[in-house]
Amino acid sequence: MKIKCPYCGVRDQGEFSYEGDATIKRPQTDDADAWREYVYSRNNPRGPHKELWSHIAGCRAWIVVERNTLTHEVYNSYLPGENKDD
Numbered sequence: 001m002k003i004k005c006p007y008c009g010v011r012d013q014g015e016f017s018y019e020g021d022a023t024i025k026r027p028q029t030d031d032a033d034a035w036r037e038y039v040y041s042r043n044n045p046r047g048p049h050k051e052l053w054s055h056i057a058g059c060r061a062w063i064v065v066e067r068n069t070l071t072h073e074v075y076n077s078y079l080p081g082e083n084k085d086d
């Protein structure tokens, strides 16, 4: 699998580290159930998904990677905060 780093260009996936689900939002409340869900609950999506990766063998930037978890096709990659839909 190849991932495009916004700073370094297209690189092999071995240069990156998976850091987690990019769709999870930090709760804006003190509700314990919302925080429990935020900290401990994760989905295992099948198909298109947004993930956080870091370029650990390169510039060390964190990036959002949109990819298909079944086919490993990478659709898009960008710096966190660049996409207004996130």
Ligand SMILES: [Zn+2]
Binding pocket: 005, 006, 007, 008, 009, 055, 058, 059, 060, 061
């Ligand atoms: Zn990089």
